[in-house]
Amino acid sequence: KQEVTQIPAALSVPEGENLVLNCSFTDSAIYNLQWFRQDPGKGLTSLLLIQSSQREQTSGRLNASLDKSSGRSTLYIAASQPGDSATYLCAVAITQGGSEKLVFGKGTKLTVNP
């Protein structure tokens, strides 16, 4: 059974710091990995999607890497801002019974202090 773990569960940093969020998964048979952001009481906003054949994706200050063989992904946030404060979730896409589903980690709650 696929399990996704995110470390740390919570992180507090001063504004301007570069930071890394970690995600690991137990089964390397994934089709892609997606990083989401969730603000309190809101839905999920997709940040980056890395296909299983890719090693990294970049969007602005965000860079996500994927090492499928070791079952790891990292989300790098450069020059953090208070507006980056949110919970960050990673999810892997797998097949189950011939259909696709996402398996989520529990998330990392990020607080960026002004």
Add this chain to the structure above:
Amino acid sequence: DTEVTQTPKHLVMGMTNKKSLKCEQHMGHRAMYWYKQKAKKPPELMFVYSYEKLSINESVPSRFSPECPNSSLLNLHLHALQPEDSALYLCASSLRQAFQPQHFGDGTRLSIL
């Protein structure tokens, strides 16, 4: 603003009530999803519709009944819910059910009295 619209934003209902949650998207996506999210937990998949047909039911109790009347609309009918069903219910859509990025709505916050 999200491109997946969910209504209502909040819903309070008694255990004997019947209510429905609604989800709408106009992005031409042909896969739509219902998730349940409890506080401080990740979303849990409930149902997946692909081309208006139910393709995944994650052993959800029958008091939750999904419906996909057309490619833009997804409903979740609720009946005789339990207090433990209180949660944030999220709808998502993707271009196809083939490992495409999922786009989420802001959810309906459901409270069962």
